[in-house]
Amino acid sequence: MNVIQIGSLSIMLKWVLLxxxxLIGLxxxxxxxxxTQMKEKSKKIFDTLTNSLFVLILVWKVSLILLEPxxxxxxxxxxxxxxxxTKGLVIAILISLMYFIYKNKKIKISSKLILQTILIFSLTVLSCYHFTFLFALxxxxxxxxxVGTFTLIILYFILIPKEWRF
Structure with missing residues (x-):
C-alpha cells in the first residue's frame, strides 16, 4: 500500500490520483x-457538477457511520x-449521481445533455486515474x-466531432 505521509497525516496515493x-475531469x-452550450446553461451545469462533487465527498466521509457504526x-x-x-465511495457516487440528475432536471436540462455530461466526466476521470496509476505505481x-486506453477511446468518439476524426 503506497501512502503519502505529511507529518501525522497519511493519505493513500490512490486517493491522490483519483x-x-x-480535477482534470472538471x-x-x-x-x-x-x-457546446450557451454560457448560462454551461454555468448551471458546471455549478451542479461541482456541488455534486461536494456531496460526494461529504457522503463518502459520513458513509463510515453506515459501514462502521x-x-x-x-x-x-x-x-x-x-x-x-471503496464501499463508501460507491455509495457516495450513487448519491451524488442522483443529486446531479435531480438538480439538472429541476432546472430543465435535457436528459441527453445530463447523460453526456456524466459520461464525459466519468470517462475522463477513469482514464486519467488509470493512466496516472499506471505511471505512478x-x-x-x-x-x-x-482500462485507461478503452475509456480514452470511448471519450475520443464522444468528444471529437466526426469531421475532425482520423
Missing amino acids: GSGI VVIKWWLQK KLILKSPISILYFTGG DENDLYHLL
Whole structure:
C-alpha cells in the first residue's frame, strides 16, 4: 500500500490520483460545456457538477457511520480521520449521481445533455486515474493500461466531432 505521509497525516496515493483525475475531469467538462452550450446553461451545469462533487465527498466521509457504526460509537472523532473506503465511495457516487440528475432536471436540462455530461466526466476521470496509476505505481500494469486506453477511446468518439476524426 503506497501512502503519502505529511507529518501525522497519511493519505493513500490512490486517493491522490483519483483527486487529480477529478480535477482534470472538471477542466475537460468546463471546456466541453463552453464549446457546446450557451454560457448560462454551461454555468448551471458546471455549478451542479461541482456541488455534486461536494456531496460526494461529504457522503463518502459520513458513509463510515453506515459501514462502521461500532467504530463511530466507540470513538466519534474517528469520522474526521477515516472515510467509508471503496464501499463508501460507491455509495457516495450513487448519491451524488442522483443529486446531479435531480438538480439538472429541476432546472430543465435535457436528459441527453445530463447523460453526456456524466459520461464525459466519468470517462475522463477513469482514464486519467488509470493512466496516472499506471505511471505512478507498479501494480496491475496491464489492467490499468487496458482500462485507461478503452475509456480514452470511448471519450475520443464522444468528444471529437466526426469531421475532425482520423
